[in-house]
Amino acid sequence: MSVRTDHPQTAATGKGPRRTVISVDAMGGDRGPEAVVSGLAKSARKNPDIAFILHGNEAELSALVAKRPELAGRVDIRHADGVVSMEDKPAQVLRNGKGSSMWSAIEAVRDREAEVAVSCGNTGALMVLSMMRLRKLPGVNRPAIACYWPSKNPAGFNVMLDVGADVRADEHDLLQYALMGTSYARNSLGLKRPRVGLLNVGTEEHKGRSEIKAAAELIADAAGAGEFEFIGNVEGSDIPSDKLDVIVTDGFTGNVALKTAEGTAGLFKSFFMEAFRATLPARIGALFAARQLKILNRRTDPRRVNGGVFLGLNGTVIKSHGAADATGFAAAVNLAFDLARHDFNHKLAARVASVPSHGQDGATSNDEQDGKQE
Amino acid sequence: MSVRTDHPQTAATGKGPRRTVISVDAMGGDRGPEAVVSGLAKSARKNPDIAFILHGNEAELSALVAKRPELAGRVDIRHADGVVSMEDKPAQVLRNGKGSSMWSAIEAVRDREAEVAVSCGNTGALMVLSMMRLRKLPGVNRPAIACYWPSKNPAGFNVMLDVGADVRADEHDLLQYALMGTSYARNSLGLKRPRVGLLNVGTEEHKGRSEIKAAAELIADAAGAGEFEFIGNVEGSDIPSDKLDVIVTDGFTGNVALKTAEGTAGLFKSFFMEAFRATLPARIGALFAARQLKILNRRTDPRRVNGGVFLGLNGTVIKSHGAADATGFAAAVNLAFDLARHDFNHKLAARVASVPSHGQDGATSNDEQDGKQE
Numbered sequence: 001m002s003v004r005t006d007h008p009q010t011a012a013t014g015k016g017p018r019r020t021v022i023s024v025d026a027m028g029g030d031r032g033p034e035a036v037v038s039g040l041a042k043s044a045r046k047n048p049d050i051a052f053i054l055h056g057n058e059a060e061l062s063a064l065v066a067k068r069p070e071l072a073g074r075v076d077i078r079h080a081d082g083v084v085s086m087e088d089k090p091a092q093v094l095r096n097g098k099g100s101s102m103w104s105a106i107e108a109v110r111d112r113e114a115e116v117a118v119s120c121g122n123t124g125a126l127m128v129l130s131m132m133r134l135r136k137l138p139g140v141n142r143p144a145i146a147c148y149w150p151s152k153n154p155a156g157f158n159v160m161l162d163v164g165a166d167v168r169a170d171e172h173d174l175l176q177y178a179l180m181g182t183s184y185a186r187n188s189l190g191l192k193r194p195r196v197g198l199l200n201v202g203t204e205e206h207k208g209r210s211e212i213k214a215a216a217e218l219i220a221d222a223a224g225a226g227e228f229e230f231i232g233n234v235e236g237s238d239i240p241s242d243k244l245d246v247i248v249t250d251g252f253t254g255n256v257a258l259k260t261a262e263g264t265a266g267l268f269k270s271f272f273m274e275a276f277r278a279t280l281p282a283r284i285g286a287l288f289a290a291r292q293l294k295i296l297n298r299r300t301d302p303r304r305v306n307g308g309v310f311l312g313l314n315g316t317v318i319k320s321h322g323a324a325d326a327t328g329f330a331a332a333v334n335l336a337f338d339l340a341r342h343d344f345n346h347k348l349a350a351r352v353a354s355v356p357s358h359g360q361d362g363a364t365s366n367d368e369q370d371g372k373q374e
Numbered sequence: 375m376s377v378r379t380d381h382p383q384t385a386a387t388g389k390g391p392r393r394t395v396i397s398v399d400a401m402g403g404d405r406g407p408e409a410v411v412s413g414l415a416k417s418a419r420k421n422p423d424i425a426f427i428l429h430g431n432e433a434e435l436s437a438l439v440a441k442r443p444e445l446a447g448r449v450d451i452r453h454a455d456g457v458v459s460m461e462d463k464p465a466q467v468l469r470n471g472k473g474s475s476m477w478s479a480i481e482a483v484r485d486r487e488a489e490v491a492v493s494c495g496n497t498g499a500l501m502v503l504s505m506m507r508l509r510k511l512p513g514v515n516r517p518a519i520a521c522y523w524p525s526k527n528p529a530g531f532n533v534m535l536d537v538g539a540d541v542r543a544d545e546h547d548l549l550q551y552a553l554m555g556t557s558y559a560r561n562s563l564g565l566k567r568p569r570v571g572l573l574n575v576g577t578e579e580h581k582g583r584s585e586i587k588a589a590a591e592l593i594a595d596a597a598g599a600g601e602f603e604f605i606g607n608v609e610g611s612d613i614p615s616d617k618l619d620v621i622v623t624d625g626f627t628g629n630v631a632l633k634t635a636e637g638t639a640g641l642f643k644s645f646f647m648e649a650f651r652a653t654l655p656a657r658i659g660a661l662f663a664a665r666q667l668k669i670l671n672r673r674t675d676p677r678r679v680n681g682g683v684f685l686g687l688n689g690t691v692i693k694s695h696g697a698a699d700a701t702g703f704a705a706a707v708n709l710a711f712d713l714a715r716h717d718f719n720h721k722l723a724a725r726v727a728s729v730p731s732h733g734q735d736g737a738t739s740n741d742e743q744d745g746k747q748e
């Protein structure tokens with residue numbers, strides 16, 4: 001029994017106090033529905049007011065949910081036969097995705113039964129289905145994917161976007177990213193007046209591509225109305241710094257930067273492990289420092305920053321890492337819960353609408369026709 | 375007394391055996407000529423056959439060189455009044471740079487007194503002066519800057535280009551980068567058949583921007599004649615891996631990736647230092663592991679990979695980090711020495727000429743007219 005209202009924070013399962021409902025695609029991740037259900041149980045222990053609509057194979061999911069007492073009375077299972085695989089091309093999914101658990105999960109947000117959908121499936125497919133079913137917010141030309149980036153700021157994270165929704169962005173898109181990114185930072189990190197930097201190859205104003213120079217002017221002009229601070233051009237080395245909160249870039253550059261950081265972190269960790277295993281004194285040293293090494297390991301654990309948020313749609317969709325385990329998936333679900341409770345998507349829509357935009361006039365860039373990520 | 379020949383490996387200072395001559399801009403770095411001369415002394419101790427032409431303030435340089443017995447009889451000082459500062463815009467330097475130490479250092483390569491020039495001055499200025507005075511190699515449309523990237527390969531490094539010569543690259547430029555990058559890897563890392571990856575947002579063929587899809591085909595076609603292996607699209611996380619040797623990308627993406635890696639490494643190091651200072655047991659642990667921590671520190675020391683090589687010109691120019699100390703500058707000079715001894719630029723020119731190119735027809739991209747980095 002589902003109640004349809006404009007504000008979806010009502011009980012998915014019909015009983016008890018007002019609950020925040022998250023729509024969850026249980027299929028399509030590398031570890032299957034067991035890791036997903038286990039992540040939901042973790043999140044339910046932390047958030048007494050959370051409820052779920054769970055999409056996938058009903059028999060399989062019922063059995064998994066029944067094993068988790070934390071989930072009793074909180075889960076509404078919706079059967080879906082199809083599963084979008086990691087190998088499916090987005091164009092195929094667009095044609096044949098109806099009836100899949102991913103489609104069904106998005107549909108619950110479209111029908112306002114839930115405000116946020118979470119999936120650990122195929123990113124490209126999730127984006128095209130989300131765009132098709134939820135549609136873009138007025139004023140948004142290209143949606144973006146935002147992620148947390150470990151940083152030296154007190155919150156521990158900065159926000160970076162776009163990290164891969166679209167391989168191109170013109171100056172108007174970059175302005176929209178600045179508006180959406182500050183709204184996200186405000187609602188998820190609790191920052192009143194986020195500081196925005198525009199990713200470039202140097203901090204000087206004359207540096208970079210023409211669309212970035214144009215974007216710098218648009219973003220500077222919008223800072224007052226948008227209640228953020230624009231700090232100008234920043235470089236890759238500034239992404240984790242405490243001089244900014246939000247980093248704006250196109251989805252090609254953002255995706256490469258994100259994965260380069262992952263690769264660098266991985267290389268560091270492997271050098272690090274080698275060093276502490278190389279000799280007996282080093283191994284003894286590791287024992288003495290064990291507690292701090294554990295804290296260090298947690299601080300640099302990529303699972304903590306799991307969850308790419310799709311911004312710019314009529315409803316929020318969160319992409320969890322495909323290989324997420326229960327801890328990783330719970331992090332994505334907790335993020336979904338926070339955003340839903342803050343009524344994030346309505347605030348984001350208002351924010352985007354507050355600044356005049358030419359992002360949809362289609363005549364601003366000769367890159368428009370090519371380069372769309374499939 | 376300088377002898378002009380087609381092959382510049384002759385004695386700059388006129389006496390003794392055949393020497394390899396490196397032209398060095400002594401001014402314009404953050405630490406001044408003292409760090410430069412000290413770096414030359416380090417390099418001279420390692421390389422008995424090296425000689426230098428040193429450009430800058432003669433009085434100041436003579437005094438510094440006189441203090442270094444290793445440099446006796448190896449340094450030909452050329453007086454230059456002007457110094458290009460880090461704040462000078464490339465366009466200004468192009469107009470007013472004549473007579474500067476940077477100009478003079480490039481001129482020695484142009485005049486074939488030296489094959490390689492090294493400078494720790496302003497990157498943009500060094501690139502525009504190098505392009506103006508040395509001219510591009512036949513077949514090269516856009517020169518590139520290549521750098522070493524710490525990796526899991528036996529050599530310890532991969533080669534990445536372009537890391538910032540130009541903010542745009544079309545498919546023909548990316549092909550040239552593949553040819554120049556493999557030539558560099560062959561001559562500096564001693565690899566016979568380098569493996570080339572094209573940086574993209576995913577490994578699937580349908581991913582990415584249109585020029586990257588086109589470049590993938592051109593590079594695959596050139597692999598046979600170019601004696602390299604093309605492994606296709608790679609992601610940011612693959613840059614330090616051992617599945618490739620050369621990473622090809624445009625100068626905007628490459629520069630952001632490079633600086634993002636620096637920022638990530640810096641964040642890791644700061645977390646690391648905090649962990650080992652946080653508690654008494656951790657500090658004791660650090661003492662036990664001191665030797666391995668020192669090795670770890672050296673492995674991740676950015677000074678070891680100092681030296682961005684300008685590829686695609688009639689002569690090789692190496693950009694040392696502006697803040698390089700003696701150790702860092704010596705690393706850049708040693709790289710210059712290796713490349714000069716391998717007669718690198720002649721081999722590079724032959725390699726670029728060996729594959730048909732349309733990179734100079736100017737009609738291949740509508741991006742040609744904009745986006746040039748100033």
